[in-house]
Amino acid sequence: MNKNILVTGAAGQLGSELNYLSEKIIAQARLFNFIFVTRKELDIQDGQKVAEFCAVNKVDVIVNCAAYTAVDKAEQECEEADAINHIAVKNLAKVSKELNISLVHVSTDYVFDGTNHKPYIETDKINPQNVYGKTKLNGELAMQAINPANSIIIRTSWVYSSFGNNFVKTMMRLGRERDELNVVCDQLGSPTNARDLAKAILVIIPQLNNLNVEVYHYSNSGVCSWYDFAVAIFEINKINCKVNPIATEAYPTPAKRPYYSVMDKSKIQKEFNVHVAYWRESLSFICNLNTGQKNEL
Numbered sequence: 001m002n003k004n005i006l007v008t009g010a011a012g013q014l015g016s017e018l019n020y021l022s023e024k025i026i027a028q029a030r031l032f033n034f035i036f037v038t039r040k041e042l043d044i045q046d047g048q049k050v051a052e053f054c055a056v057n058k059v060d061v062i063v064n065c066a067a068y069t070a071v072d073k074a075e076q077e078c079e080e081a082d083a084i085n086h087i088a089v090k091n092l093a094k095v096s097k098e099l100n101i102s103l104v105h106v107s108t109d110y111v112f113d114g115t116n117h118k119p120y121i122e123t124d125k126i127n128p129q130n131v132y133g134k135t136k137l138n139g140e141l142a143m144q145a146i147n148p149a150n151s152i153i154i155r156t157s158w159v160y161s162s163f164g165n166n167f168v169k170t171m172m173r174l175g176r177e178r179d180e181l182n183v184v185c186d187q188l189g190s191p192t193n194a195r196d197l198a199k200a201i202l203v204i205i206p207q208l209n210n211l212n213v214e215v216y217h218y219s220n221s222g223v224c225s226w227y228d229f230a231v232a233i234f235e236i237n238k239i240n241c242k243v244n245p246i247a248t249e250a251y252p253t254p255a256k257r258p259y260y261s262v263m264d265k266s267k268i269q270k271e272f273n274v275h276v277a278y279w280r281e282s283l284s285f286i287c288n289l290n291t292g293q294k295n296e297l
Contacts, residue, residue, distance in 0.1 A: 003032050003205065006059045008044055008092075009066030010036035014106060016163035017198040018063065031206070035059070039066065045083050047091035054099055061102045061205055064092055067136070071110070074131040075254040081135045089139035096148035102208050103148050104201055109157035109189065109219075111137045114258020121264045122155075122215040130255035143213055150208040153215045154201070154268070157261055158229075161194035162286050167226070171233045175241035185227035185245035189261045190219040193282035200274040207272055216271075217263035220279035229283075236284050 009015045015036065022034045035057055042053055044066055054062070067085055068074060074081040089105055096103040110133035111126045128134045140153050160166040174181055200218055224232070227245040234241050248257070265276050 003060040004058050005032045005034050005205070006054065006057065006062045007034060007036045008042065008062065008064050009038070010041075011038045011164075012065055012067070012069075013159055013161035013164040013166065013194040014198060015065040017161055017195045018065070018201070020163075021195070021198050021202060032202075044088040044091060047094060050091055051095045051098065054095055054101060059099070059101055061104065061208075062092055062096060063104045063106075063201060063205075064089065065106060067106065068132070071130060071132045071257075072254040074135065078131050078135075081131055082138065085132070085135035086138035086142060090142040090146065093143040093146040093148050093151075096151060097146055101148065102205070103143065103151040104205065104208075105139070105143055105151070105153050106197075107140050107153050107155045107215075108133065108136045109155055109261035109263055110258065111140065111155065112258055112261055114187075114260045116260055116262075119262045119264040120217070122217060122267060129258060132255060140215070147213050149211055151213050152204070152208065152210070153213060154197070155215065155217050155263060156192045156197055157189050157219045157263060158191040159194050159197070160191060160283075160286065163194070167191075167229065168233055168283070168286060171230050172237060172239065175230075175234050175237070175239040178241060180242035180244060181230065182244045182246045182251065183227045183230040184248055184251050185225045186247050187257055187259055187261075188223055188225050189258075190221065190223060190263065191229055191279045191283065192219040193277070193279075193286055195286075196220060196275075196277055196282055200268070200272070200276075203274050204268075204272045216268040217265050218268050218274070218276070219263055219265065220282050221265065221276045222279045223262050224279060232280055232283055236280075 068081040113127040160168040
């Protein structure tokens with residue numbers, strides 16, 4: 001029997017990738033029936049509306065891709081960030097528990113403080129250093145407290161896509177406009193191709209079978225700095241722009257970023273057998289898409 005999948009945040013990077021995959025792959029296999037909604041179509045900050053929508057559409061699984069992701073703006077727009085990243089997640093968790101719906105919620109590496117010297121595992125100490133990270137953590141905690149069955153939290157990092165605005169697209173634009181750029185070199189993490197994460201979620205959904213909310217980590221494999229990331233973007237796209245490595249202190253931002261936010265993906269790989277591609281391999285795929293070259297899914 002097909003599952004009815006509600007995807008929130010349909011206009012964002014991950015929501016757009018899920019929509020693309022649903023049209024290109026999943027629809028053919030007829031595994032799921034997808035319902036994609038933006039905030040305009042369903043305000044997930046309104047718990048009653050969410051409950052009514054899910055009941056009418058007989059939703060089996062919610063994939064929450066909706067998020068407030070403007071990390072620096074969140075320092076000033078605390079209430080708005082909390083409403084989307086915390087209160088809305090709390091609403092989704094309540095509805096999921098009441099209606100026996102599985103909830104897949106996407107969180108962030110920014111729940112960590114970045115002081116580790118080895119990849120973070122799911123049970124490592126959480127200590128967010130900015131408003132964005134704190135609101136995302138509050139969403140996680142609310143979901144775990146309500147504890148809808150067969151539901152998971154997936155923390156991810158440095159997300160980019162062929163859709164929307166992101167670091168990759170910004171670098172490609174600036175690299176063609178300027179002769180050189182300064183990019184931070186002392187913050188380390190793992191980029192995540194949103195299409196890879198979308199594929200992983202679609203692999204995971206049929207396997208959900210847990211009594212308590214479980215936390216998992218997913219990003220592409222490998223480690224790089226933002227400087228390394230920018231250099232790779234220019235190399236792959238053959239953009240002749242010099243990249244100068246600079247320290248975080250030379251590029252102050254309103255929100256503090258973790259210096260190290262690499263996450264261990266072994267749990268999600270072991271339990272769900274998902275593929276975790278190397279970050280540069282996935283970057284090449286997206287860059288080729290943006291330049292019009294053909295790639296296989």
